[in-house]
Amino acid sequence: MEIVTSEFFQRALIGGLLIGVTAPLMGLFLVLRRLSMIGDTLSHVSIAGVALGFLIGVYPIAVGLIFAIAASFAIEKLRKAYKSYAELSIAIIMSGGVALASLLFTMGKGFNNNVNSYLFGSIYTLNSTDLYVIGGVTVVVLIAIWSQVKELFLITFDEDAAAVSGLPVKFYNVMISVLTALVISVSIKIVGALLVSALLTIPAACSLIIARSFRQSVITVVIIGELAVVAGLLIAGIWNLAPGGTIVLLLIAVLLLLLVFRRGVRAGS
Template sequence: MDIFTEYFFQRALIGGILIGLTAPLMGVFLVLRRLSMIGDTLAHVSIAGVALGFLINVYPIGVGLLFALLASFAIERLRKAYKTYAELSIAIIMSGGVALATLLFTIGKGFNINVMSYFFGSIYTLDNTDLWVVAGVTVLVVAVIAINYKEMFLMFFDEDAAGVSGLPIRFYNILITMLTALVISVSIKIVGALLVSSLLTIPVACSLLVARSFKNSVFWAVLFSEIAVTLGLIAAGWWDLAPGASIVLALIAMLICILFVKRGLRL
């Protein structure tokens, strides 16, 4: 059977490629802000929203997206309150997200199986509505970054200098967190809440080993991500593997190869 002729695989490939573009774009800025773990936090909050969506019979990804956006505002508010211990905001919101998701699981035991697919990903079940939502988020993320590229570049490399030059630091902090929330919300059905942060961080980790400039690192991060998504989905389709896990393992394999090559060049 040629998997490329199957509509479910074509939808999965399109959704994966779109997320493979947006996730590392956001990941570069998160790594520069030293907020790599924010992906896990927003993913767990999104799962609580998904659970509520099933409970009240409303589009789960839409409710998860709303929860993630609210969590992004809360994180920024807490980061401002705990300036010296900004990482506390992530821990607090993650704890609240896990607690709320657990509570909703106990209330709606009948939909636990459906919600569990969002933990591990179910990219083969993407429908046309899901693809339109993912495509909309992709267009929004790419457009915002393209329009504000210079300002965001300055802010994330030297926030103090950006503030002195008159850039609205708080606005850009909230903006990048909100965009991250959108990306994570639409990604959890593709790679799962437990693996979504991998798409944000591992391509960036690979790019930082080979890139020589910021723009270079963005290019390499997206390239590594797209290669991993494509190879992971093809391998999963041919050998009946878990797609989300295959994508992440492909990324880790690339990271290991790059580390070995760089070590070999130094010897």
């Protein structure tokens, strides 16, 4: 248990706790709006930005963040262009992100090992700058959600009614996309671009099983996200496992247990 008192583990725990709040919260809005795949899309685009950051010698997370925000605007633009086929926007942007990332990988073979840490997560390598960036994003996301929770609730469950009531639907759609981009950009160093979508969607999937209201869903996703991060880091630290993979597998285990429990309750009634 000496690892718990080490400085790198404490930094990892702080970063994980911050992301354990914001990622499930944003994931809840995405799942309820049937946009869960946007997490994969923005994470792949972020990796292209990270690769460019290493190539030009700029803070990788910052470049990844810029790429993700640009991609979020592009997704919204394409969603409007293909109203009847909104999922096309996600597929198009994801394809572009993967293509650009692969191109940048071939241009900078010397940094491929560094980029791999962003693909699979490297939470133990978080530094003070990373924590400040993650903390800043957490504050922005929480303030935005807290101050606009009623509007976001209406947009999420009935976009047409929100438009009729006079809410600027386009603004809120863009806001949700940008906030998601911010969260994903700072999450990829913690759980990795290949796993970040799980941290967005699985807590939300769990909340849909046990929560009976939107308020309960918000509380549930945060609790599940935080428990998975803390438990995953402790298990990974003690048994020398991959932290990101451990966190995601714990989330899947929780989801399966809840599904089994729900089936048992229904069978008993």
